Amino acid sequence: MDNSKIVTAAVLLIGDEILSGRTKDANSGWIAERLTEMGIDLKEIRVVPDDEPVIVDALNALRARYTYIFTTGGIGPTHDDITADAVAKAFGVGIDYHPEAVAALREIFHGDRLNEARLRMARIPFTADLIVNEASKAPGFRIGNVHVLAGVPKVMQSMFRAVAPLLETGPKMLSETILANAKEGDVGTPLGEIQKRHPDVSIGSYPFQDEKGYNTNLVIRSRSADALAAARAEVETMLEHVKVTVSA
Amino acid sequence: MDNSKIVTAAVLLIGDEILSGRTKDANSGWIAERLTEMGIDLKEIRVVPDDEPVIVDALNALRARYTYIFTTGGIGPTHDDITADAVAKAFGVGIDYHPEAVAALREIFHGDRLNEARLRMARIPFTADLIVNEASKAPGFRIGNVHVLAGVPKVMQSMFRAVAPLLETGPKMLSETILANAKEGDVGTPLGEIQKRHPDVSIGSYPFQDEKGYNTNLVIRSRSADALAAARAEVETMLEHVKVTVSA
Numbered sequence: 001m002d003n004s005k006i007v008t009a010a011v012l013l014i015g016d017e018i019l020s021g022r023t024k025d026a027n028s029g030w031i032a033e034r035l036t037e038m039g040i041d042l043k044e045i046r047v048v049p050d051d052e053p054v055i056v057d058a059l060n061a062l063r064a065r066y067t068y069i070f071t072t073g074g075i076g077p078t079h080d081d082i083t084a085d086a087v088a089k090a091f092g093v094g095i096d097y098h099p100e101a102v103a104a105l106r107e108i109f110h111g112d113r114l115n116e117a118r119l120r121m122a123r124i125p126f127t128a129d130l131i132v133n134e135a136s137k138a139p140g141f142r143i144g145n146v147h148v149l150a151g152v153p154k155v156m157q158s159m160f161r162a163v164a165p166l167l168e169t170g171p172k173m174l175s176e177t178i179l180a181n182a183k184e185g186d187v188g189t190p191l192g193e194i195q196k197r198h199p200d201v202s203i204g205s206y207p208f209q210d211e212k213g214y215n216t217n218l219v220i221r222s223r224s225a226d227a228l229a230a231a232r233a234e235v236e237t238m239l240e241h242v243k244v245t246v247s248a
Numbered sequence: 249m250d251n252s253k254i255v256t257a258a259v260l261l262i263g264d265e266i267l268s269g270r271t272k273d274a275n276s277g278w279i280a281e282r283l284t285e286m287g288i289d290l291k292e293i294r295v296v297p298d299d300e301p302v303i304v305d306a307l308n309a310l311r312a313r314y315t316y317i318f319t320t321g322g323i324g325p326t327h328d329d330i331t332a333d334a335v336a337k338a339f340g341v342g343i344d345y346h347p348e349a350v351a352a353l354r355e356i357f358h359g360d361r362l363n364e365a366r367l368r369m370a371r372i373p374f375t376a377d378l379i380v381n382e383a384s385k386a387p388g389f390r391i392g393n394v395h396v397l398a399g400v401p402k403v404m405q406s407m408f409r410a411v412a413p414l415l416e417t418g419p420k421m422l423s424e425t426i427l428a429n430a431k432e433g434d435v436g437t438p439l440g441e442i443q444k445r446h447p448d449v450s451i452g453s454y455p456f457q458d459e460k461g462y463n464t465n466l467v468i469r470s471r472s473a474d475a476l477a478a479a480r481a482e483v484e485t486m487l488e489h490v491k492v493t494v495s496a
Contacts, residue, residue, distance in 0.1 A: 016452055019290045020423070021280030022467065023454065025273075028295070032269030042267045043302075047276070047293035050452070054291075077433040078453035079440035109433070117436025152455060175268070185325040185357070188365025192327035204264055204298075205326035206271065207400060219270065 007170040009035055010044040010062040014055055014073040014083050015151060018047050027072045027156055034160060039172040040068065050074060055086035063090070063146055068167060070160070073151030075140065077117040083148060084141075088125035091143055098124035104137045133158040142166075171223045176232055180216040182242050183207075187216065190238045197234070200227040255418040257283055258292040258310040262303055262321040262331050263399060266295050275320045275404050282408060287420040288316065298322060303334035311338070311394055316415060318408070321399030323388065325365040331396060332389075336373035339391055346372035352385045381406040390414075419471045424480055428464040430490050431455070435464065438486045445482070448475040 011031050017023040028045045035042045043066055048054050055074075062069050074083030088095040101122035102114075109118055121138035124130065131140035131147065135158035140149045142163060149159040180187055184207040195203045201222040208215055218235055222228040259279050265271040276293045283290045291314055296302050303322075310317050322331030336343040349370035350362075357366055369386035372378065379388035379395065383406030388397045390411060397407040428435055432455040443451045449470040456463055466483055470476040 013293075016450065016469075017454060017467070018277075019280055019293065020284050020421070020469070021277055021282075021290075022423070024277045029266075029269055029272045032267055034269075036268050042269075043297060045261075045267065045293075045295035049291060076453070076455060077436040079436070079443050080450075080452050113433075115433065115437060117440070118433040120436065121433075152457075154457070173268070175270070185361075185363065185366040185369075188325040188327070188368065189363060192365070195327050202264065202328075204328050205324070206265060207324060209400075209402070219265065221264075221268070 005168075005170050007040045007068070007168055008043045008066040009040050009068040009070065010046065010066045011042065012055075012058055012062060012069060012071045013045070013047040013151075014050065014071055014086075015047070016049045016080075019049055026153055027151070030153065030157065031070055031072075031160060034164065036173060036175075038164065038167065039169040040167065041170070041173065050080050050082060052082055052086045052089065055083065056090045059087060059090040059146065063144060067145060069146045070149060071146065072149045072156050075121065075138070075148060075150055077120050077138075081120065084123050084125060087128075087143060087146060087148055090146075091125060091127075093126040093143075095123055095125045097122045098128075098130065100130055101139050104132070104139060108137050131159045131162050133162045135159075173221050173223055174225055174228050175219060175221045176228060178218045178220070178232065178235055178239070180218050180239055180242075182216060182239065183214050184216045187218070187239070187242055190242065191218065191235070194231060194234045194238060198227065198231040200224055201231040203231065203235070253416075253418050255288045255316070255416055256291045256314040257288050257316040257318065258294065258314045259290065260303075260306055260310060260317060260319045261293070261295040261399075262298065262319055262334075263295070264297045264328075267297055274401055275399070278401065278405065279318055279320075279408060282412065284421060284423075286412065286415065287417040288415065289418070289421065298328050298330060300330055300334045300337065303331065304338045307335065307338040307394065311392060315393060317394045318397060319394065320397045320404050323369065323386070323396060323398055325368050325386075329368065332371050332373060335376075335391060335394060335396055338394075339373060339375075341374040341391075343371055343373045345370045346376075346378065348378055349387050352380070352387065356385050379407045379410050381410045383407075421469050421471055422473055422476050423467060423469045424476060426466045426468070426480065426483055426487070428466050428487055428490075430464060430487065431462050432464045435466070435487065435490055438490065439466065439483070442479060442482045442486060446475065446479040448472055449479040451479065451483070 128141040128143035140159040376389040376391035388407040
C-alpha cells in the first residue's frame with residue numbers, strides 16, 4: 001500500500017429496470033461499502049439505460065477519470081444484454097466467443113441446452129481477462145481499468161470478491177459517527193468552525209427523525225487517526241456546550 | 249399532453265454518505281417510480297460527492313441533456329450543505345437570503361433559534377422559485393429546468409409532490425410483466441426474435457432465484473397499448489412452446 005496514493009472508483013449501473021423504478025438498486029450500496037473498507041474512494045455512481053451509445057459514452061467518461069470502474073448488469077443471455085458489446089466499442093476492440101468461457105458454460109449446459117442465447121454469455125471483448133467466480137459459470141471480465149460484473153446481486157458479489165484481491169488500494173478512510181442528541185440547526189455554526197480548524201478531516205451532518213423527534217448523526221472521516229481523534233474531541237466538547245445552551 | 253413529445257429527466261444525488269455506503273439511497277428509486285407513472289422518462293441517475301466543482305460540472309452536463317433535473321441533498325443548515333451555492337455557480341447567478349424563505353423559517357424558529365446555521369437554508373440562487381412544501385418550512389427551489397430537493401426522504405417527497413403538477417409530461421410508458429416460468433437462457437433466442445418483430449416495444453428479461461429455483465420476469469414496455477398487446481400475445485405463445493420443449 002502506497003500511503004500517498006488515493007485510489008478512486010466509479011460504479012456504472014446498466015439497466016432500464018432501475019431507471020423505471022421497477023428494480024431497486026442494492027448493488028451500488030454494497031459495492032460502496034466494500035470499496036470504503038478496502039481504501040478505495042468511490043467518487044461517482046451512474047445509472048444508464050440499455051442503450052449502447054449511452055453506455056459507451058459513460059464508460060469512456062468514467063474510465064478516463066477514475067482508477068477503477070465497476071459495471072453491473074447487461075451480461076446475461078438475452079437480447080437486452082448489451083454490456084459486453086458496449087465495452088468492446090468503448091475500448092475499440094473486437095469481441096468473440098472466449099474458449100474458456102464457452103468451456104465453463106459447457107460444464108453445466110449439456111448438448112442443446114448450451115444454445116445460442118446462453119453462448120452469448122461467452123462473448124468477451126478481445127484482451128479482456130475473465131472474472132471466474134463461484135456463483136456462476138458465466139464469467140464477468142476486466143479490461144483496462146473496467147470490471148464488468150453481473151446485475152444479479154449474488155453473482156455480482158461473487159465476481160467482486162474474485163477481483164477484489166487484484167485491486168490496488170490506498171490508505172483507508174477512517175470514520176466515526178457521533179449521535180449529536182441535538183437538532184442539526186443547533187450545531188451547524190460551531191460544527192462549521194470545527195471543520196475549518198480541521199481541514200484534514202471531513203465532517204458530515206446527517207439529520208434524521210425517530211420516535212423521540214429530530215436528531216443528528218455527525219460523521220467524522222479522515223485517513224489520519226490522529227486528525228480524526230482531535231476533531232472528535234472538539235465535536236464532543238461542542239456538543240456538551242450546545243446541550244447546556246439548548247436546555248437553558 | 250402532447251403525444252409526440254418525449255419528456256426526459258435525470259436525478260442527481262448529492263452526498264458523500266451515499267458514496268461511502270453509509271447511507272443507502274432510497275430517493276432515486278422513489279423518484280423513478282413517480283416519473284414513470286407521470287409519463288416522464290428517467291434517463292440517468294448520478295451520485296456525486298459534496299464537492300462544489302464536481303456538482304457544478306454534473307449539473308451543467310445533465311441540464312443541457314434532459315428536460316428536467318431533480319437534485320436531492322445538500323440544502324440543510326450545516327457547512328457540508330453546498331448544493332444551493334453549486335446551483336448558483338452552474339447557472340452563473342448570485343445567491344442571497346430569500347425574504348420569503350426567511351419569513352417561513354421565522355414561523356417556526358423564534359428569536360435566537362433562527363441562527364446563522366438555519367438561515368443558510370434561506371439562501372436561494374437569484375431567479376429561482378421556492379418549492380414550498382408541507383413537510384418543512386425550509387423550501388426547495390427550482391431554477392431553469394433544475395429542481396433542488398432535500399435529501400431526507402419525507403421532505404424530498406413532499407417537495408416533489410409540490411412541483412409535480414408544474415411538470416410537462418409525455419405519453420405514459422405502459423408496462424406489463426409476465427412470469428416466464430422458464431430459465432432466461434431457454435427463452436433468450438425466441439425472445440430476441442420477438443423483440444426484432446416488435447420495434448415499438450421494449451422487452452426486458454430479468455432473471456431471479458426463489459425457493460423453487462431460477463425463473464425469469466419478462467417486462468414488455470411501450471407507449472402504445474396495441475403494440476404492447478401484440479407483443480405480449482407472441483411472448484405468451486412462445487412461452488407455451490418453450491415449456492413443452494423443456495419438459496419433453
